Structures are given as C-alpha cells and as structure tokens.
Amino acid sequence: RCIAAERRVLIDFKKGLTIVANCLVLWTSEEEECCNWIGVGCDNSTGHIVKLDLDGMFTTGEIGYSLLELKCLSHLDLSSNNFHKIPDFIGSLSELTYLDLSYNPFTGIIPHQLGNISMLLYLDPDLIYLHSLKSNNLEWLSHLFSLKSLKIGSTNFTKATNWLQVIQYHPSLSVLHFDHCDFPEVDPSSLSHFNSSNSLSVLQLTSSTLQPSTFPLLLNLSRKFVELDFSDNCFSG
Numbered sequence: 141r142c143i144a145a146e147r148r149v150l151i152d153f154k155k156g157l158t159i160v161a162n163c164l165v166l167w168t169s170e171e172e173e174c175c176n177w178i179g180v181g182c183d184n185s186t187g188h189i190v191k192l193d194l195d196g197m198f199t200t201g202e203i204g205y206s207l208l209e210l211k212c213l214s215h216l217d218l219s220s221n222n223f224h225k226i227p228d229f230i231g232s233l234s235e236l237t238y239l240d241l242s243y244n245p246f247t248g249i250i251p252h253q254l255g256n257i258s259m260l261l262y263l264d265p266d267l268i269y270l271h272s273l274k275s276n277n278l279e280w281l282s283h284l285f286s287l288k289s290l291k292i293g294s295t296n297f298t299k300a301t302n303w304l305q306v307i308q309y310h311p312s313l314s315v316l317h318f319d320h321c322d323f324p325e326v327d328p329s330s331l332s333h334f335n336s337s338n339s340l341s342v343l344q345l346t347s348s349t350l351q352p353s354t355f356p357l358l359l360n361l362s363r364k365f366v367e368l369d370f371s372d373n374c375f376s377g
Contacts, residue, residue, distance in 0.1 A: 142174035142182065146151055149209045150174055156204035159222070161197035168351055188212035195240070196220040203227050213234070213342045219243050219264070226265065226273075226325070231256040237275040242291070250295065255280030266293035266319065272300075278306040288339075291317040298324050304354070307340070308361055317344040325351040331360075340360075344369040 147169070152168050155159060163178040174189070175182035181191030189210050200222035207213065213233055217240040224248055230239070231253025239257070243263045250273055251263065263271070263284070276299040281290070288315060297303050304326045307316065340362035350373055358370075 142176075143187050144172075144190075144356045146210060147150065147172065147174040149206045150177070150180065150189075152206040153204045156206075157199050157201035159198070161169060161194075161199050164199065166324050182353065183212065184191040186212070190216040194219075194221060198222065198256045200346075203230070205229055208232055214238065214259075216240070226251055226254075227367065228253045230254065231363040233257060235259065237261045237286075240264045240292075248370060250275040250280075251294075252277070252280040255283035258285060260284050260287050263287060264289075265293040265295075266317070267292045276300055280305050281311065286312055288312055289315040291315075291319075292321065293317070293319040294321070294324045298322050300324070301326075304357060304361075310339075312339055314339045315342040316340060317342075318346075319349055320347045320355065321345070322349040323351070326354050326357055331357060335375065339364070341365060342367040345373065346370070347372040349373075353365070 150167055150170060154164055167177055171177070174180055177188065177191045179195070180189060182188060185188050189211050193211060195213070195217045198221060203223055204220065208229060211233055211268060212313055214235050216233065216236055219242040220238045221244055223244045225248060226241060228251045231251060234257060236257050237259050239260060239262065243266070246265065254263070272294040276296055278300045279302065301324050303323060307313065308331060313377040341364045343358065343361065343365060346369055
C-alpha cells in the first residue's frame, strides 16, 4: 500500500507546477492509494515509490526538491513537458537507474551533479531546442560508471575540450547519441588508440558541428561498432 509520507511528497511536487495535466489532478489527499495514481509505480513488497513517469503530460513549473524524499526512486521520466531548468539536486537521487529529461525547453548549464548518480544506466536530456544547454566539462560523465546509454541534444560543448577522452575511457557506455551539438577540435595526441572503448557499439552524431580532423578519431573509439550515424554534418577533405 501507499506510504503516507510519500503520498504527501507527490502532492507537494504537484503544488510546484503551474500547469497541471488532467491526470495529475487526481493526485489528492482524499485518494489515499497513491500507488494507483497515473504515472506512479510502487514496489509490490515495500510500497515505496520506485517509478515516476510524467512523459507527455505537458506540465510546466518547478521540478521540486520534494522528490528527494522519495528515497527508493529508481525510474524518473519527466520527458515532453515544459520544464526550463535541470535542478542540481537531481544528482542527489542516488537510487536512479533511469533518468529521462528529453524534450523540455531547458536552458543553462548541464549540472555536474549528475555525475553523483553512480547507479544510472540510462540518461537522456535530449532537446528539441537548438543550442539551449551548455556543458563546459564532461568530467561528470566519467563518474557514471554503470551508464550504458546516453543521449544528449542541442548542447554547446565547445569549451569541453575533454569530451572525446571521457568517452574513450568510459567503462560501460554502449549507446551514445549527440544530436545538434557543437564540439571543439580534439588534439590527437591526447587520445590513445590502444585503449579504445570496449563497450561502445552505437555512435550517433547528427546535425552537429565537428572538425574534419575529429572524424578519424571517432572511428577509433571502439572496435565493436554495429551502428554509426554521422548524417547532416559538414565534413570535407
């Protein structure tokens, strides 16, 4: 059954929203069994909330700190809404294995605190708004030791000079999508072709700004590629 304290967390979270989807209107204190609420998933044994899926509910407002009280939350999907900032505190949701923030009009810096979610397997802050986010350093990605899939779009990485080194030495990443992103030129001497990724099998960098000299370095990232997509880039030479 629903845990009363966690039901109050969801109600507090809803209070931070300025536009609430019709299905979230049903999140009320009168409806005590919050495990049956739309978008909510609970552990059958403990009753703790482990999943929050608000995909496509077109809500807007603040992603509230109250989510930190959901100590067992492992799956968080806030995709296809109208949130404008990725809050730093999301990095404190330490039990997350799945985080989908895609298709929100986020702006600002990708918080380096995301690197604290060490159990994360899937991360998607992909955007539809061109060059809305920035990441000046990809060092946070190197701390996500278990991450298998990363999808980032519409992000300016021109100051993240270590982006390719971080990818090369990541121990578990197998699927990587960068779409509509800007990247700096890479110094070939900073990379080792002998210690290439053992796991990367899918690499997609579409509609992005890549220096021509970077292309052969990308091909040397892994020996296990099964899918490569560099479409809509302006390579020459």
